[in-house]
Amino acid sequence: MDSDLSDSFNMNKLLLGPGPSNVPKRVLTALSNNCISHLDPDFFSILDEISENLKSLFKTENETTFAISGTGSAGMEAAFANLIDEGDKVLVFSCGLFGERMAEVAERYGANVVIKSKEWGEVFEYNEIINSIKEYDDLKIVSIVHAETSTGAHQPISDIGNFLKNRDIIFLVDSVTSFTGTELNIDDWGIDVCYSGTQKCLNVPPGLSPITFSEKALRKIRNRKQKVKSWYLDLNLLKNYLGEKRVYHHTAPVNMLYGLNEGLKICLEEGLEKRILRHKDTSEYFNRMLHETGLKLFVKDNVFSLPMLKSIQLDKKISDGIRIDILKKHKIEIGGGLGHTKGLIWRVGFMGCNSNKESVDVFFETLKNYV
Ligand code: PLP
Numbered sequence: 294m295d296s297d298l299s300d301s302f303n304m305n306k307l308l309l310g311p312g313p314s315n316v317p318k319r320v321l322t323a324l325s326n327n328c329i330s331h332l333d334p335d336f337f338s339i340l341d342e343i344s345e346n347l348k349s350l351f352k353t354e355n356e357t358t359f360a361i362s363g364t365g366s367a368g369m370e371a372a373f374a375n376l377i378d379e380g381d382k383v384l385v386f387s388c389g390l391f392g393e394r395m396a397e398v399a400e401r402y403g404a405n406v407v408i409k410s411k412e413w414g415e416v417f418e419y420n421e422i423i424n425s426i427k428e429y430d431d432l433k434i435v436s437i438v439h440a441e442t443s444t445g446a447h448q449p450i451s452d453i454g455n456f457l458k459n460r461d462i463i464f465l466v467d468s469v470t471s472f473t474g475t476e477l478n479i480d481d482w483g484i485d486v487c488y489s490g491t492q493k494c495l496n497v498p499p500g501l502s503p504i505t506f507s508e509k510a511l512r513k514i515r516n517r518k519q520k521v522k523s524w525y526l527d528l529n530l531l532k533n534y535l536g537e538k539r540v541y542h543h544t545a546p547v548n549m550l551y552g553l554n555e556g557l558k559i560c561l562e563e564g565l566e567k568r569i570l571r572h573k574d575t576s577e578y579f580n581r582m583l584h585e586t587g588l589k590l591f592v593k594d595n596v597f598s599l600p601m602l603k604s605i606q607l608d609k610k611i612s613d614g615i616r617i618d619i620l621k622k623h624k625i626e627i628g629g630g631l632g633h634t635k636g637l638i639w640r641v642g643f644m645g646c647n648s649n650k651e652s653v654d655v656f657f658e659t660l661k662n663y664v
Contacts, residue, residue: 306620307647309656310628311442311602312470313492313499314644316552320497323555324548331545339554340535340545346557350472350565351487351505353479358505359535360553361488361526362546365469368488368502369398371526372465375506375514376486379403381433386422389413390443390631391467395436402522404434413634414604416441416448416597423456433513434463440471443631445604445640446592447475454483463510469493472503473560474572474601474644485510491549494572494601496645497556500549560645568645569600575648576600579641582657586664591638601644604630607637610664623659 308315329336340359347358361371373395377383383404385396388411396408409425411417417437426435435457439450454464466487468477474494479487488504491497506514506528514521514528521527525543533540560568580595583605591604598604607613613636616627628640643652 306624306626307652307655308626309641309643309647309652310626311493311640311642312490312644314494314496314642314647316496316498317556317559317646319559320552320555324498324552326548326551328547331547332539332541336545336547336550337539339550343550343554343557344535346554346561347503347505350557350560351477351479351503352481353505353507355479355505355507357511357528357532359503359531360491360550361502361504362500362543363502364492364499365467365488365490365502366394367526368469368490368504369395369467370402370523371502371504371528372486372488373399373402373404374521374523374526375528376434376463376465376510377402377404378433378518380405382407382429382431383434383436384409384426384429384432386417386425386435386437386448387411388415388417388444388446388448389438389441391438391441391469395438395467399434399436412593413444413632414446414591414593416446416594419449419452422453426456426462432462434465436465436467438467439477440468440475440599440602442470442602442640443634444591445599445602447471447597447599449597450484451476451478451482454485456483458483463513469502470599470602470644473565473568474648475569475599479505479507491553491556493642494568494645494648495553495556495560496647497552498549500546501553503553572600572643572648575643575650575653576603578650579603579643579653579656582653586657586660591634601642601648603641603643605639605641607639611639611660613637613639615663619659619663623662625655625659627656
């Protein structure tokens with residue numbers, strides 16, 4: 294493990310929940326740099342650097358790639374607020390809480406939402422998705438969550454965008470948990486809009502949402518019939534600040550952006566492919582260790598278990614209540630279930646610098662005290 298990765302173990306608590314993950318020293322140091330003006334040319338250079346580094350990590354040529362001021366949910370709102378014209382038909386594929394949230398947000402921005410749901414812990418097959426899309430001839434947006442953090446399920450999405458490419462339909466993807474922890478290829482997979490968060494595999498504190506818009510998405514936004522309903526998240530206004538004009542819109546969260554910049558550099562220094570492989574190796578090691586304990590993953594088919602977030606079914610031996618004991622006595626954070634899975638599952642995250650064999654060993658060693 295290099296020093297950037299091991300730094301996280303100097304932390305008081307080991308964050309093995311669904312996010313936030315531990316923040317490396319380098320990022321913490323960057324966050325504490327002197328604040329300068331959001332209109333200082335030196336700061337614009339940092340914004341440009343962040344955009345270029347996000348483009349590399351998203352694997353896109355999209356010029357409109359930046360960080361929304363706000364957490365992953367702000368990214369979700371920014372995507373829908375800008376894309377939806379009143380009454381647009383939006384098809385949302387949902388396998389968990391964050392899919393449901395997408396439908397809720399789209400509806401609030403005036404969409405005519407059609408939701409296709411699966412049981413929590415399942416994923417959609419390619420043919421189910423394509424057949425659902427073909428049911429409607431007036432679709433404007435198709436949206437899906439890549440890594441469903443509420444269930445630990447990894448939704449395959451690589452071929453959907455290419456089916457939509459020559460249609461007048463925008464493909465929108467939530468990559469809050471998946472970004473930099475598993476393969477995500479914006480341009481090759483034909484994804485038009487994708488937003489993420491900082492507190493998962495990037496190991497940057499919560500507060501920003503990396504986002505990217507394709508030319509096809511920008512065309513839809515340019516041709517809107519009404520103003521974007523959110524002033525704060527209106528891309529047309531944001532672009533005046535982010536683009537060459539550099540016109541004040543809102544005061545950018547300067548220090549958070551220093552932190553993101555450092556987090557992105559750490560990813561690129563490690564190398565995206567190497568980082569993705571590390572998450573995969575950790576996940577496979579976790580699966581083997583879990584098998585030995587006799588516990589089971591929550592996802593219906595292990596093939597679709599996320600590499601950075603393992604959801605496990607609790608059985609009679611483990612009560613959800615011990616999570617608090619583990620946090621207090623062992624200083625290890627583990628996530629509980631959301632919605633109807635509360636008390637029934639745990640969500641154990643191995644994100645970014647926390648994705649390694651040592652973290653998995655610490656988790657299972659600690660568990661031995663309770664079973
Ligand atoms: N989408 C997914 C898949 C998430 O996991 C989360 C948060 O965990 C969000 C959206 C919302 O992000 P935030 O809590 O940063 O607003």
